[in-house]
Amino acid sequence: MSASTDTPTETGAETTTDATTEVEGPEAAHLLDVVVDALGGQRREGQARMAQAVTDAIRTRRHLLVQAGTGTGKSMAYLVPAVAHAVHADRRVVITTATLALQAQVVERDLPRLAAAIAPQLHREPTWELLKGRSNYLCRNKIDGGFPTDEGALFDIAAPTTDSSAGADGRLGREVVRLREWAETTTSGDRDELDPGVSDRAWKQVSVSARECLGSQRCPVAAECFSERVRARARTVDVVVTNHAMTAIDALESGGQLLPEHDVLVVDEAHELADRVTAVATAELSASVLHAASRRLRRSAGIVSEHLDDAAIALEAALEDAPPGRLDRWPDQLADAVVAVRDAARTALSDLKDASEGQGKEEDAESRGARHLARAAVQDVFSVAERLAEDVGRGAQDSYDVAWVTAGFGPASRAPSLHIAPLSVAGLLREKLFAERTVVATSATLTLGGSFDPVAGAFGLKGEKGSKTPWTGVDVGSPFDYPKQGILYVARHLPPPGRAGSTDAVYDELAALVEAAGGRTLGLFSSRKGAEEAAEALRKRLGTPILCQGDDRLPKLVRDFTDDPATSLFGTMSLWQGVDVPGPSCSLVVIDRIPFPRPDDPLMSARARAVDAAGGNGFVSVSAAHAAVRLAQGAGRLIRATGDRGVVAVLDSRLATARYGGFLRDSLPDFWSTTSTPTVLEALRRLGSGG
Structure with missing residues (x-):
């Protein structure tokens, strides 16, 4: 992570500032000082610079990439100018986060204060609303019987029983009855307000996905819809x-x-944005x-689709014979099966339309809901199959998408399946997100190798088309020294890690570090198996x-780790x-x-090959960039407050010896570095003794 940058890095086409687009109000710097004083805090230079950079970006309509290290107070640095703009210009602002924890912090703590x-x-109090996906809310229509449930009618589920032999079905019944009772008293219908929570299986009995929803125009209880009420409020507030x-x-x-x-x-x-967009754009x-779609069609609409059943059998057989991994070339059997699925789903949708037109207005609410669920299920199949068929037609080597086959191992594994994802989401982000509004993207880890260019490229702001999109990159540093x-500390003397897992030498090194620290260790591992084996080795x-x-629920493990300094916690990406x-x-x-991506990851490997084909370095642009973000x-996790002291120990010698090691180290906080084991052990002992 680079040090604080006084002069912003400016990239992209120049833009003309239109001062008339912003209604004048109190300056962000003054408002930030007011907020900091009210909260009893102290002025932070990085926070003030960030607030000014956000203000400038909004006024000039120039996208902003701003790196703000832990402890900067970046939430207030963007909220203050964003709220001021929303109120004075009467133009709504949307805040998007990757984690529920930050979302809750912004809504429940930052915005109210x-x-x-x-x-x-501002001469009035700003307003805001938290907006979630439709499936997070109770569906009144489903509760009232407007939809069939996956497990039979909602109210046919057995009443609570104390018989432990009822197992999962008994638990489901108790949870659904509880949900029915809660539905009579809740004013929000928001799943997150139900404490304690319920299983996903139970929640599906009282909720619908966006595709399953009838829509406000056709739903008989739209006026009582929790999701629609939230969306209506969101259209009236300053900040969403x-x-x-x-x-x-x-x-x-x-x-x-x-x-x-x-x-x-x-x-x-913002370091999570491209991955989240990729996840949304990935289909299976x-x-x-x-x-499942065929059963839904038969049960809900009375339509037996032999073509869909035959296509399912053909796809299953083709997937069993297809080798797992990226489809550089589509096997003929699998290509034919995908086309058959697309055609069968198209026919089923046509049959559904004919059946719906024959029902007329006499069809009851539950039948309409059932037919809508069937249409949603078949439409999902058609959309994915059509996209896969287009990939077949283009040829895997000349495609905008990446298709691959996954196959599990062992008797409990999932059946083979097909996946498709965009080779890059840069164009999607540029055209669908950055072209329509001013975007301020921020994170503690937004530069890679000391540069904003990799992230700007992932957002579609660089390259031939991206060069026309003006943006500014600013690193406001961190309050931490x-x-x-x-x-x-990099354990340079250890051999590079292999596929077989860690060795006794690695466990001995890890044990010496943890012992010197007196516990107090957060162990971050690249796999669950690696974490479990290391925990077992160190317990001995x-x-x-x-x-x-x-071992337990993650929040409880973190709480136990926090409460007892002698305790260590090992885990994976969470x-x-x-x-x-x-x-x-x-x-x-x-x-x-x-934390490089897996060598056999079909999407990452396809992206690296595409960069290589374009004359770039696919390893650095894809694999090393991915690892740099994760490493940072x-x-x-180490320095979270001004009084914190400690060591980040990397047991992978490649960070010190490989050519790409410098790129990765430049993406990390500017710690004092060493490869001396005695030096780091002595430092940990001093920390453990209060030195």
Whole structure:
């Protein structure tokens, strides 16, 4: 992570500032000072610079990429100018985050305190709304019997029973009865407000997906719809808070119908944006999905589709014979099966339309709902099969998409399935997100190798088409003194990690580090198996408690780790970001290996090959860039407050010896670095003794 940059990095075409587009109000710097004073805080230079950069971006309509290290207070730095713009210009702002934790912080903590502090300056109190996907809310129509449920009629589920032999079905019955009772009293219908929660299986009995929803024009109880009420409120407020998945669906699938009209979008945790958009744009097709759609069609609409059943059998057989991995060339059998699925689904949709027209207005609400669910299921199959068939027609080597086959291993594995994802989402982001509004993208880890260029490229802001999109990159640094607060230790003497897993030498090294630290260790591993084996090995070598992800619910494990400084916690990607443990309980962060994507990852390997074909370096642009973000996120778990001290220990010698090591190190906080084992062990002992 580079140091604070006083002069912003400006890239892209120049733009003309139109001062008339912004209604004049109090300057962001003054408003930020008001908020900081009201909260009893102290002025932070990085936070002030970021607030000014956001203000400038909004006024000049120039996209902003801003890196703000942990402790900067970036939420307030973007919220203050965004709220001021929304109120004075009467133009809505949308805030999107990747994690529920940050979403809750913005809505429940930051916005209420900010609004109370600056309402006198703005002459009214700002308003906001949290907007989630439709499936997060109760569906009144489904509760009233407007839809059939997957497990039979909702109210036919057995009443609660104390018979433990009832098993999962008994638990489902108890949960659904509880949901029915809650539905009579809740004013929000929001699943997150149900405490304790229920299983996904139970929640599906009382909710619908966006595709399953009848829509406000056709739903008989639309006026009572929880989701529609939230959306209606969102159209009247100054600030809407949502998540990356919702933002991606709004831009890519709904044509901007999910989020209310807005002219400024703030993307927090922006390092996650491209991956979340890719996830939304990724589709799957399998024989089990086809069989489920066929059953839904038969049960809900009375239509028996032999073509769909035959296509499912053909797809299942083709997938069994297809080798797993990327489809560089489509096998004839699999290509024919995909085309057959597309044609069968198209025929089924036509049959559904004819059957619906024959029903007329006499059809009851449940029948209409059932028919709608059948149409949604078949439409999903058709959309994915059509996309796959287009890939077949183009040829896998000359495609905008990447298709691959996955196959599980062992008796409990999932059946083989087909997947398709975009080779790149840069064009989608540029055209669907950045072209329609001013975007402020921020994160603690937004530069790679000290440059904004890789992230700007992933957002579609660089290249031949991206060069016409003006943007500015600013690194406001961090309030932490990383060289004095932390040490980066690379175990250069260890052999590079292999596929067989860690060796006794690695476990001995890890044990020595944890022992010197007196516990206090957060172990970040590249796989669940690696974390479990390391935990088992260290439990045999040490007397301090070693917790491992999977031993209990993650929030409880983090809480136990925080409460007992002698305890260590090992885990995988869930711990690499989002874990915030300031103080002495986390004095050592251990990373077992550089978190490169799997060599057999079909999407990552296809992207790397595409970069190589275009004359670039696919390894650096894809694999190393992916690893750099993950490394920076993992190393960022160490210093969470100005009083924190500690060590980030990387047990992968390639960080010190490989040619790409410098690129990866430049993406990390500017810790004091060493490869000396005695030096780092002595430093940890001093920390453990309060030195």
